[in-house]
Amino acid sequence: MTTLPGWTEELERSRLHFVTGKGGTGKTTLAASLGLALAREGRRVLLVEVEGRQGFAQAFDTEPLPYAEQRIAAAPGGGELRALHVDVEAALLEYFEMFYNLGFAGRTLRRMGAIEFATTLAPGLRDVLLTGKIKECVGRTESNGRHTYDAVVVDAPPTGRVVRFLDVTRALTDVAKTGPIRGQAEGVVRLLHSGETAVHIVTLLEEMPVRETLDAVAELDGADLRPGAVLVNRVRPSRLPAPALLPAADGRVDAERVRSGLATAGLELPGSTVDALVAETVEHAVGIAAEQRSREQLAEADLPTLELADFAGGVDVAALYELADALVEQGVK
Numbered sequence: 001m002t003t004l005p006g007w008t009e010e011l012e013r014s015r016l017h018f019v020t021g022k023g024g025t026g027k028t029t030l031a032a033s034l035g036l037a038l039a040r041e042g043r044r045v046l047l048v049e050v051e052g053r054q055g056f057a058q059a060f061d062t063e064p065l066p067y068a069e070q071r072i073a074a075a076p077g078g079g080e081l082r083a084l085h086v087d088v089e090a091a092l093l094e095y096f097e098m099f100y101n102l103g104f105a106g107r108t109l110r111r112m113g114a115i116e117f118a119t120t121l122a123p124g125l126r127d128v129l130l131t132g133k134i135k136e137c138v139g140r141t142e143s144n145g146r147h148t149y150d151a152v153v154v155d156a157p158p159t160g161r162v163v164r165f166l167d168v169t170r171a172l173t174d175v176a177k178t179g180p181i182r183g184q185a186e187g188v189v190r191l192l193h194s195g196e197t198a199v200h201i202v203t204l205l206e207e208m209p210v211r212e213t214l215d216a217v218a219e220l221d222g223a224d225l226r227p228g229a230v231l232v233n234r235v236r237p238s239r240l241p242a243p244a245l246l247p248a249a250d251g252r253v254d255a256e257r258v259r260s261g262l263a264t265a266g267l268e269l270p271g272s273t274v275d276a277l278v279a280e281t282v283e284h285a286v287g288i289a290a291e292q293r294s295r296e297q298l299a300e301a302d303l304p305t306l307e308l309a310d311f312a313g314g315v316d317v318a319a320l321y322e323l324a325d326a327l328v329e330q331g332v333k
Contacts, residue, residue, distance in 0.1 A: 007331030008304050011228055014198040016138050016191065017153045019231070020162040021202030022212045026233045028055035029315050029323070030202050030308065031155040034231075036324035037332040039079035043150040046137055047072065047083040050130045050165075055155055056083045061317055067091075069137075073317075075324075082149075084137070091129040127165050128185050135188045138196070159201065159216040163223050166192055166199070198228030203298070205232060205291035210298055217301045230303050232295075234310040238288045240281070248285035253278045306330045 017034060021027035032047060039045040046069060047056050054064045060072050065085035072083040140148040157165045168188050191197060199220055203213040213230060220227045240248055247253075255278045262269055269277075298305060308326055311319045 006304060006306065007229065007327075007333070010195070011198055011304065012333060014196055014228065015147070015149075015151050016134070016197040017151060017228065018156040018162070018166070018197070018199045019153065019202060020156040020159050020199060020216065021231075021233075022160075022209045023158050025202045025204050025209050026315075027158070027202040028053075028059060028155050029320065030200075030231050030233060031153050032056060032059045033308075033320050033323035033327060034200070034332065035081050035151075035153040036073065036075050036320060037327040038151045038153065039075035039081045040328065040333065041077035042079055043075070044080045044082070044148070045075075046149045046152045047081060047155070048086060048134055048137065048152060049084075049155040050086050050134075051155070051157060052085075052087075054085065056085070059315075059317075059320060073320075086130055086133050088126050088129055091133050092125075094133070128168055128188070131166070131168050131188045131192065132184050135184075135191050138191065156199070159212050162199065162216065163219045163225065166225055167223050168192065193224055193226075195226070198226055200228040200231055202231045202233055204234055205294040207290075207294065210294045213298065214301055217303065227301070227303055230298055230301060230305045232298070232305060232307045235307045236288070236291070236310050240285055240288070245285055245288060248281055249289040251282050253281050306332070 017038075019027050019031035019034060021030075028049075035045045035047045049056055049065075056072065057064050060083075062072060065072075065083055067085060067087040067090040069082045069084045071080060073081040075081055134152065134154060137149060138147075138152050142148055156162050168185055201213050201216055203209040217227050238245065255274055258278060258281075259269070259271075259274050262274070306327060307330075308323050311322075315323075
């Protein structure tokens, strides 16, 4: 089985993109870059974060985001990227006002600490509120009938918690049997299980992230949620020709041949320096060979796979745009 390249036509039709991944794989960075890629050519995209970390504000080097949709970046071709930091308490007050006309009562409840009590008593309520707000953003339309956002990208919880977060059907049984909140939540369920939604998984070419990725794909399939693409982050280029890779990974590097080649190029180096270069070559080959084995494991997922280069100096705003360019080159639109 081989990995599937690029972005599929099915993914092009998706309007709601969840980005998950094991902690430390760079899911917030790639969610931001995916938003930039989707916002090209005059499109409007909303980034949503639900974990209270202000990750998008840090990624774009801006002030902490309020509970309001605000412009955070421009995309090539006249596109616009907005961002929203969803606050659970504010979302609950919004529900009270929208569905029960209890705006004033909701503010009173907040002062009493009842909102924290309610979300603690029914933990599923928190996820219903967060996904409900996301659904509202996806479905909102302008006066001309056009959707306010061409796409919504969510920095979702890590792979270990993402299915629980998205499985609103189960959470719903603990929250409401009837009424407006249940009706809204049922709409969320329909959206999350539809072709409009895709769950992308960010991974590294390392054993633990790859294993967690495959487990997440199986769990998503089991919950009837659609895995989207595998976004392989921090990929290092091989600096060795293919025929030399496996021998070098086995430690078979001819130091004398290296010394001779350097001398031919006009570089006379001490033996200790040549030995250090040989050791670095072996280490590099071992790492690249391990990454190739990880690619073979990822092929088991049978999902579209996109690869993003490693930025050794760290990721700044300019790097987000470079990553977005790389996603576009692999078909994201």
